[in-house]
Amino acid sequence: MGFIGDQVESIRSMQVRQVLTQIISLGMIVTSALIIWKGLMVATGSESPVVVVLSGSMEPGFKRGDILFLHMSQDPIRTGEIVVFNIDGREIPIVHRVIKVHERQESGEVDILTKGDNNFGDDRLLYAQGQLWLQKHHIMGRAVGYLPYVGWVTIVMTEKPIIKYLLIGALGLLVITSKE
Amino acid sequence: MHSWGTRLLAAATTAAVLLVAACAAASALDAFHVPSVEAQAHVTKINRFHKQINGNDKVTLTFSLSANLESLFTWNTKQVFAFVTAEYETAKNSLNQVSLWDNIIPDKDQANVQVEVKSKYPLIDQGTSLRGKKVQLVLHWHIMPNAGAMIRGKMPLSEFTLPDTYTS
Numbered sequence: 001m002g003f004i005g006d007q008v009e010s011i012r013s014m015q016v017r018q019v020l021t022q023i024i025s026l027g028m029i030v031t032s033a034l035i036i037w038k039g040l041m042v043a044t045g046s047e048s049p050v051v052v053v054l055s056g057s058m059e060p061g062f063k064r065g066d067i068l069f070l071h072m073s074q075d076p077i078r079t080g081e082i083v084v085f086n087i088d089g090r091e092i093p094i095v096h097r098v099i100k101v102h103e104r105q106e107s108g109e110v111d112i113l114t115k116g117d118n119n120f121g122d123d124r125l126l127y128a129q130g131q132l133w134l135q136k137h138h139i140m141g142r143a144v145g146y147l148p149y150v151g152w153v154t155i156v157m158t159e160k161p162i163i164k165y166l167l168i169g170a171l172g173l174l175v176i177t178s179k180e
Numbered sequence: 181m182h183s184w185g186t187r188l189l190a191a192a193t194t195a196a197v198l199l200v201a202a203c204a205a206a207s208a209l210d211a212f213h214v215p216s217v218e219a220q221a222h223v224t225k226i227n228r229f230h231k232q233i234n235g236n237d238k239v240t241l242t243f244s245l246s247a248n249l250e251s252l253f254t255w256n257t258k259q260v261f262a263f264v265t266a267e268y269e270t271a272k273n274s275l276n277q278v279s280l281w282d283n284i285i286p287d288k289d290q291a292n293v294q295v296e297v298k299s300k301y302p303l304i305d306q307g308t309s310l311r312g313k314k315v316q317l318v319l320h321w322h323i324m325p326n327a328g329a330m331i332r333g334k335m336p337l338s339e340f341t342l343p344d345t346y347t348s
Contacts, residue, residue, distance in 0.1 A: 060286065061259055061324045079265050079277040080320045080332055097261070097322075099279040102306045105272060111306065117261065117284060145329050147203065174185050 026175050046072040046141035051084055052151030053095060057116030058082070065152040068095060070141030077101060077110055077136070082143040085114065088128050093140055096123055102133075110136055206256045207328035213254050219247035221264060221317045221337040227299060229310070229347045237310035239342060240299035243317065245281070249291040252323055252333075260285045261322040262293065264337070268316065270309040278303050280317075312344045 040049040049070055053062045062068065070084055077083065079098050086093050099122060100113035111133035115122040124132060157164040225242040232238050245264060252260050263282035270276060281300045285291050303310070316339050323331040 060284065061261065079279055080261070080263060080322050080334075082322075082330075099263075099282075099301070101275065101277040102273045103275040105274045108274075117282075143330065145207075146325060147327050 022176055026172075029175075044069070044071045044141065046070040048084075048093075048140060051093065051095060052154050054092065054155070055116075057119050058095060058097070059118045061117055062095065062146070063148070065150075065155055066146065066148045067151040068143040069145035069147075071144045072139075072141040076103065076108075077112060077139065077142070083112075083114065084140045084143065085134055085138045086140060087126065087131075087138065090126075090128075094123070094126065095143065112139070203327045206325065210254055210256055210323075210325065210328065210331060215251040215333070217247065217249055217251060217319070217321070217333070217335055219245070219249075219319045219335055219337060221245040221247075221319065223317070223338075223340040224296075226343060226347065229343060231308060231346060232304070235308065237305040237308050239303040239310060241280075241303065242296065242298045243280070244296050245293060245319075246295075247293045247319060249285060249293065249321060250288050252321055253288040253291060256325045256328060258324050258326045259287075260291065261324065263320050263322075264297070265318050265320060266303050266315045267318050268313055270305070270307065270313070272307055272309065276305065277318075278305075310342050311346070313342050315340055315342060 037049075041047060043049075051068050051070060053064055053066045053068065056064055068082075068084070077098060079101050081098050082095060083098055084093050084095050094114075096114040096116045096119075098112055099115045100111075102111040104110070112135070113122055113124070113133060127134070157167070221243050223241055223243045227240040227242060229237075229239045243264075247262065249260055249262055261282065261284055264280050265277045266280055267275065267277050279301055280303060281295075281297045283293065283295075285293070303315075317337040318334055319337050320332070320334040323333075325331075
């Protein structure tokens with residue numbers, strides 16, 4: 001009895017230990033991803049440091065699926081910069097170029113007008129009803145860096161959720177089945 | 181120890197690191213590239229100068245532009261976005277920048293720009309301060325790379341003074 005009991009005990013404790021290790025390694029992966037993202041947020045000063053281009057309105061400069069790195073500094077916004085902005089009542093932010101800037105004499109407040117390089121007219125039709133200008137608080141960041149194609153990963157995952165679940169499942173399986 | 185998964189992961193990680201390093205290197209090289217742009221622009225005609233119904237001054241004008249932007253192109257340049265703004269100061273605004281013309285230059289062969297711009301975009305003020313106003317034409321460029329950092333630059337071109345009265 002004593003011999004078998006010891007064996008069972010040792011197997012059980014090993015499994016517990018292994019499961020715990022796997023949970024911890026999974027936690028490490030998730031938290032390190034979070035650390036990188038939050039670290040980027042602090043470094044760039046933008047609440048979303050990386051955006052994926054979703055429309056062709058900036059072609060041929062930026063195509064659908066390209067990614068942009070944003071930076072939000074205190075420098076004033078000037079024409080020619082590519083900014084990412086949010087419109088009230090619109091969920092998805094827009095990436096377009098600034099074509100007009102009016103900066104107030106005393107307060108330093110700015111009125112900004114944008115346009116997509118590939119669009120014929122300016123963005124007033126995209127803005128909220130009756131809105132003529134963007135203000136500083138609409139701007140999420142200005143684009144400073146560019147990488148082509150990488151954003152397709154997220155586009156595919158949001159448009160075909162099945163692929164996302166398959167990928168998460170496969171990764172989870174890999175983590176669970178992997179031995180030291 | 182070296183399972184399929186770990187090998188794949190190692191290969192992917194190395195590839196990603198190398199790509200990031202290549203992008204950083206390309207951007208670093210671009211940062212050392214000193215372009216020498218030569219450009220001139222002159223306003224040749226004020227076509228129409230009036231006050232809009234909503235109370236803003238509006239000018240349509242013609243200007244000639246000659247700009248050689250070939251030196252902006254490096255091996256990592258995808259395109260150059262060039263544009264001309266009218267810049268001026270008013271009692272209300274410390275800076276007004278209004279884009280008058282823009283152009284996407286896809287390669288070096290097309291970077292020697294000679295154009296007569298007949299009001300691609302009108303000059304519209306925020307208010308009515310354009311009469312007799314001194315306005316500066318500024319050439320801007322925005323270099324968009326194949327991958328890496330984007331670079332902006334500008335060059336003041338010429339000044340012109342708008343008439344003291346509306347034309348219509």
